[in-house]
Amino acid sequence: xxxxxxxxxxxxxxxxxxxxxxxxxxxxxxxxxxxxxxxxxxxxxxxxxxxxxxxxxxxxxxxxxxxxxxxxxxxxxxxxxxxxxxxxxxxxxxxxxxxxxxxxxxxxxxxxxxxxxxxxxxxxxxxxxxxxxxxxxxxxxxxxxxxxxxxxxxxxxxxxxxxxxxxxxxxxxxxxx
Amino acid sequence: xxxxxxxxxxxxxxxxxxxxxxxxxxxxxxxxxxxxxxxxxxxxxxxxxxxxxxxxxxxxxxxxxxxxxxxxxxxxxxxxxxxxxxxxxxxxxxxxxxxxxxxxxxxxxxxxxxxxxxxxxxxxxxxxxxxxxxxxxxxxxxxxxxxxxxxxxxxxxxxxxxxxxxxxxxxxxxxxxxxxxxxxxxxxxxxxxxxxxxxxxxxxxxxxxxxxxxxxxxxxxxxxxxxxxxxxxxxxxxxxxxxxxxxxxxxxxxxxxxxxxxxxxxxxxxxxxxxxxxxxxxxxxxxxxxxxxxxxxxxxxxxxxxxxxxxxxxxxxxxxxxxxxxxxxxxxxxxxxxxxxxxxxxxxxxxxxxxxxxxxxxxxxxxxxxxxxxxxxxxxxxxxxxxxxxxxxxxxxxxxxxxxxxxxxxxxxxxxxxxxxxxxxxxxxxxxxxxxxxxxxxxxxxxxxxxxxxxxxxxxxxxxxxxxxxxxxxxxxxxxxxxxxxxxxxxxxxxxxxxxxxxxxxxxxxxxxxxxxxxxxxxxxxxxxxxxxxxxxxxxxxxxxxxxxxxxxxxxxxxxxxxxx
Numbered sequence: 023x024x025x026x027x028x029x030x031x032x033x034x035x036x037x038x039x040x041x042x043x044x045x046x047x048x049x050x051x052x053x054x055x056x057x058x059x060x061x062x063x064x065x066x067x068x069x070x071x072x073x074x075x076x077x078x079x080x081x082x083x084x085x086x087x088x089x090x091x092x093x094x095x096x097x098x099x100x101x102x103x104x105x106x107x108x109x110x111x112x113x114x115x116x117x118x119x120x121x122x123x124x125x126x127x128x129x130x131x132x133x134x135x136x137x138x139x140x141x142x143x144x145x146x147x148x149x150x151x152x153x154x155x156x157x158x159x160x161x162x163x164x165x166x167x168x169x170x171x172x173x174x175x176x177x178x179x180x181x182x183x184x185x186x187x188x189x190x191x192x193x194x195x196x197x198x199x
Numbered sequence: 200x201x202x203x204x205x206x207x208x209x210x211x212x213x214x215x216x217x218x219x220x221x222x223x224x225x226x227x228x229x230x231x232x233x234x235x236x237x238x239x240x241x242x243x244x245x246x247x248x249x250x251x252x253x254x255x256x257x258x259x260x261x262x263x264x265x266x267x268x269x270x271x272x273x274x275x276x277x278x279x280x281x282x283x284x285x286x287x288x289x290x291x292x293x294x295x296x297x298x299x300x301x302x303x304x305x306x307x308x309x310x311x312x313x314x315x316x317x318x319x320x321x322x323x324x325x326x327x328x329x330x331x332x333x334x335x336x337x338x339x340x341x342x343x344x345x346x347x348x349x350x351x352x353x354x355x356x357x358x359x360x361x362x363x364x365x366x367x368x369x370x371x372x373x374x375x376x377x378x379x380x381x382x383x384x385x386x387x388x389x390x391x392x393x394x395x396x397x398x399x400x401x402x403x404x405x406x407x408x409x410x411x412x413x414x415x416x417x418x419x420x421x422x423x424x425x426x427x428x429x430x431x432x433x434x435x436x437x438x439x440x441x442x443x444x445x446x447x448x449x450x451x452x453x454x455x456x457x458x459x460x461x462x463x464x465x466x467x468x469x470x471x472x473x474x475x476x477x478x479x480x481x482x483x484x485x486x487x488x489x490x491x492x493x494x495x496x497x498x499x500x501x502x503x504x505x506x507x508x509x510x511x512x513x514x515x516x517x518x519x520x521x522x523x524x525x526x527x528x529x530x531x532x533x534x535x536x537x538x539x540x541x542x543x544x545x546x547x548x549x550x551x552x553x554x555x556x557x558x559x560x561x562x563x564x565x566x567x568x569x570x571x572x573x574x575x576x577x578x579x580x581x582x583x584x585x586x587x588x589x590x591x592x593x594x595x596x597x598x599x600x601x602x603x604x605x606x607x608x609x610x611x612x613x614x615x616x617x618x619x620x621x622x623x624x625x626x627x628x629x630x631x632x633x634x635x636x637x638x639x640x641x642x643x644x645x646x647x648x649x650x651x652x653x654x655x656x657x658x659x660x661x662x663x664x665x666x667x668x669x670x671x672x673x674x675x676x677x678x679x680x681x682x683x684x685x686x687x688x689x690x691x692x693x694x695x696x697x698x699x700x701x702x703x704x705x706x707x708x709x710x711x712x713x714x715x716x717x718x719x720x721x722x723x724x725x726x727x728x729x730x731x732x733x734x735x736x737x738x739x740x741x742x743x744x745x746x747x748x749x750x751x752x753x754x755x756x757x758x759x760x761x762x763x764x
Contacts, residue, residue, distance in 0.1 A: 037385050041322050041332060048327040089509035095331045095351055098385040193384060 025080035029058075030102045031110060031181045032088060034073040035065060035189050037096040046073065046097075049090045055079055059112075059178030067189060070098065076179045099192055103183055110181035114159035115141075116150050116166055117173040123148065132165045147172055208338030209234035209369040212302065213242050215345040218377040221273050223264065223634060224248045225257035229277025230317060232304025234369035236275075249634070249663055252655035254281050256627035258288020259653070262297045263631030266614045267589055267639075269422065271352050272631065274301040279317030282363070283324065287621055289359045290328040294618030295443060296420060298357035300348050307367040308336040321363050330358030338371035343380075350380035355388025356507045357420060390508055390522040397528070400502045400519045401535030407476035409544045410436045411467065411499075413459050413488070416443035416617075417481010417506060423526035424448070424610045427480065430529045435540035437548050439467035441482045443617045446607040450586065456548045460488040461752045462599040465559075465761060466551035468752065471496050472759035473547075479503045481525050484514035485618065494757035504528055558763040559749050564604070570743035571719060573600040573672050579723055580642055580670070581606045583730040588640040589614065589632050593625035593649035596678035599748045601644045623652030626669065630656060633665040640668065640730065647673040647699055657709040660735050668729050669711075669737045671702055674744050682747045706737035717741035 036042055043062070050057055058076040065072035077084065084102045091100040120143065123129055133140070138152040152162050159176055206214070212235050216224070226248060228236040239248050251257040254276045261272025272292075276285055282303040292299045306315040322334050331351045335344050341364065348360040404410060418427045424447050431438050431448075437456045438448060448455050457464030459471065468490075471477065477499040482488070489495045495515065503510070503517040504525050511520040521528050563574035577600060580588065586606040592598040592615040607613060614632055616624040629643035650671050660667050677695040684692050706713035712734060716725045722740070729736045750761045 040334070041326060044323055044326045052327060086509075086513055089511075089513075093507070093509045095383060095386045 025082060027078050027080055029076060029078050029105055030084045031105070031108050031179060032073075032075040032077065032084070032091070032100060032102045033181065033183065033187070034075065034091055034100045035098040035187070036071045036073065037098065038069055038071055039096045042094065042096050045094050046075075046091055049087060050077070053083070053087065055083070055087065061178035061180055065189070067193070070189065070193075074179055074181055099187065099189060101183065101187060103181075107185070108181045108183050110155075110179050111153055112156060112159055112177050112179050113151060113153045114163070114174065114176040116152070116162065116171055117147050118150070118166065119170055119172060120144065120146055120148050122169045126169045129166075129169050132162070136162045136165070138162060203374045205372040206375050207234065207238070207369065208341050208364065208371050208373060209238045211338060211341040211373055211375050212345065212364065212369070213238045213246060214375055215342050215377055216273065217242070217245060218379070219271070219345070219349045221271070222246055224273045224275055225251055225260040225631065226275030227251060227254050227257060227277070227281055229281045229304065231278035231306055231366050232275060232281070232302075232369075234366065235302070235304065235364075248275070249630075249659060251627060252658045253653065254284035255287050255623065256653050256656045256659065258285050258292070258299070258301070259621075259624050259627035260631035260634075260656075260659070261299050262288060262292055262295075262624075263591060263614055263628030264635040265297050265299060265631075266628070267611050267632045268635040269611065270635070271298040271300055271349055274299065275303075276301065277304045277317065278306055278321070279319045281317075282321040283319055285361070286324060286328065287619075289325055289361065291616055291619040291621045291624065292359040293328045293330065295616065296357050296416060297359065298352040299359040300345075300352050301359065301361045303361060303363045304369070305334065305363045305365045308365040309367070311365070321361065325361045328359070329361050332361040332363070334363040334365070335368050336365045338368050338373035341368065341373070342375060342377045346377065346380040347383060351383065351386070355386075389506060389524050392521050392523040392528050392531070396519050396521055397532055398535065400521055401532055403476055403500050403502060403519065404434060404436075404478070404532070405537050405539075409474045410434070410476040410478060410541065411470060411474035412436050412438040412478045412480060413441065413467070413471075413482055414438060414444045414447060414480040415441040415482025417504070417525055418444060418447040419610055421481065421506070421524045421526040423524070423529060426526055426529040426533075428452070430533050430536075433533060433538050434536050435545075436478065437467075437541065437545050439464070441485070441488055441617075442602050442615060444482060445602055445613040447610050449608050450606040454545070457552070458603060459758070460485070461490070462603065462748050462750065464552070464603070465555035465750050465763065466548040468750070468758040468761045469551055470547060472498065472757065474499050477501045479505075479517070480529075481505060483510050486514075489514065490752045490756055490758040494759070555750065555763065563600075568743065570746070571717070571722065571740060572746065573597050573742050574604045575719075576670065576672060576722065576726070576740050576742070577601050577604040577644070579726045580644075583726050584640050584642065588612070588642045589636060591615070591625045591629040591632055591641065591643040593645040594620045594622045595646045595649060596674075596682065596746075596748050597644055597646045597672045599679075622649035625649060626653045627656045627659070629667045629669065630660050630663065630665050633667045634663070642668045642670060644670050644672065646678060647671055647675060647697055647702075648677045650702070654705065657706060657711060657737075661709045661711055665735060666733055667735050668732070669706075669735070670729075671737070671739045672742050673699065673702070673739055674742050674746065675699060676744060678746075679748070681745070685745070685747065687753070702739045703737070711735045711737050713737035713739070715739040715741070
């Protein structure tokens with residue numbers, strides 16, 4: 023029986039190195055795996071970066087890919103988690119014509135019910151922000167779409183694991199002399 | 200306190216190499232690396248730079264050097280085409296775990312990204328095929344980055360590293376101090392094995408009735424030949440090798456049962472699917488070794504010794520992984536395993552060998568046909584060298600034949616492009632091997648196709664006077680592709696026939712002594728003539744044109760369905 027694809031969140035802790043992004047994306051390219059989302063930011067440890075990569079592949083493939091990522095010299099550790107094992111969110115921004123707010127009565131109700139925040143208002147447009155799971159930001163997108171979205175953007179997934187990752191311990195055990 | 204003098208980044212490169220104990224570089228100069236070459240000129244008494252005829256040749260020479268010495272091979276090239284010409288050799292070194300440091304010049308940092316003359320994104324291009332790479336734009340970074348480069352290239356599972364240095368960083372002045380790199384905090388070169396797994400492995404070994412070892416280059420890279428021999432001799436386990444494991448165990452060792460894989464020996468392939476325990480030692484289950492995975496050793500428990508955690512369960516799910524350098528793990532398990540012998544099981548290997556001998560080997564080594572066989576050439580080289588030569592092979596039929604029939608007494612004696620299968624590898628690799636082991640006989644066995652991919656390195660062999668013995672087995676075909684066309688494409692020989700030049704004249708044009716043989720009566724004496732020469736020697740042997748290498752596991756077939764004809 024062939025294994026089913028599933029969504030996995032891969033978390034990678036790395037040193038800050040210029041070429042590493044290229045190296046990590048090459049691991050997916052080599053295996054013809056498309057990346058659903060990719061975010062990078064400084065982690066809770068100074069000068070240590072964290073990549074969060076979302077892919078939809080089988081468990082055995084994600085295991086192999088994570089080992090290849092971990093093999094990169096400047097990667098400190100890499101983990102993969104299923105959706106059940108992480109707490110994750112995405113943020114979406116929606117830019118809408120200000121006029122619509124006055125002309126289209128249901129719009130006010132949609133925004134109110136969605137618990138989205140209005141973050142900018144100008145005479146021409148306003149921008150609302152919604153943070154949540156993919157289905158929440160997607161629902162708002164489909165609700166707003168009939169009223170004319172000027173722009174829409176969604177961030178990559180950000181996620182923290184339920185289990186500890188112990189990066190400080192890994193670094194503490196193997197420090198640069 | 201001594202006064203600190205400021206030196207250029209270019210000189211810092213040379214001084215760093217000297218601190219790493221490097222005295223030999225293969226390379227090719229050009230605009231963006233000229234400051235480093237200018238410094239090389241000043242240090243030519245300490246650092247021998249060999250000018251190859253193409254940058255690819257420099258990489259393969261460095262690989263040949265690294266494979267026979269266990270040291271890091273060093274390559275230099277300029278930016279742009281100089282750098283891109285390194286890629287094949289780097290990819291080859293990556294897949295065959297060969298320690299190599301490549302230093303490339305790059306356009307000045309203010310020109311990066313401007314499509315300057317001979318600018319190419321070599322960091323981007325080399326990323327997927329290097330163990331590590333790094334661009335340097337400041338002279339002050341050079342010693343630290345080079346120290347890290349050498350450490351990474353040779354530690355753990357070795358591999359190629361590329362350092363790209365902008366021209367302004369080569370000119371810039373800096374205060375030089377050097378300390379060798381001892382660790383990188385995000386990198387664990389040798390992972391720990393688990394005691395629990397070690398005990399489990401020992402138990403499996405002690406209880407096995409029909410165990411089989413398949414060993415690879417990990418034994419050689421770990422300098423663990425003695426530890427490996429002690430392990431197999433105590434346990435009495437028949438041991439087969441992958442193409443890169445060849446020479447780690449002497450050919451005449453009673454437990455050496457031959458090569459596994461596509462053109463390997465009959466017995467170890469067939470018995471892979473009968474053993475009750477498969478012990479993989481420093482090998483990576485390449486598809487050319489395993490054949491169809493759905494029918495590969497399904498009946499057996501599998502133990503996998505490897506230094507690279509990413510190799511565990513990559514291809515074959517194993518029962519017991521044992522991480523670490525086999526130099527350390529084999530002596531540990533040796534303490535836990537019982538002295539044993541598996542005579543009747545070993546006897547099965549012998550009886551299958553008899554079948555292979557009668558159906559294939561006998562005719563290969565002692566042909567009754569008029570045309571010369573590749574195997575009889577290898578046999579004559581064995582006789583003349585007494586199994587003490589380093590054999591370098593290219594890629595194709597001759598490579599399979601040489602690996603099947605060459606005899607070895609010493610480790611680090613088989614140099615071939617295994618993983619990448621790079622035609623053109625052998626000639627420059629032989630030069631590097633000879634320079635790495637000048638006291639040893641180095642024989643390159645090459646096909647007429649691959650020879651013409653790096654034929655210009657005859658110039659480097661001539662210029663350095665390296666006494667490499669070059670044997671071209673000429674069948675006027677890209678023989679392996681032709682064999683596949685014959686077997687699987689109904690003899691449609693699409694673009695595999697070669698109308699060749701007079702190789703002897705070409706070799707002589709490079710002032711290399713040369714001879715051509717096409718008759719059996721002249722073969723022995725010609726090989727003796729070649730082996731007795733103290734200089735480079737070129738021998739062309741016309742071999743049977745349409746000859747197929749057997750045994751063979753066709754693509755997609757099971758190892759136990761290996762064909763003898």
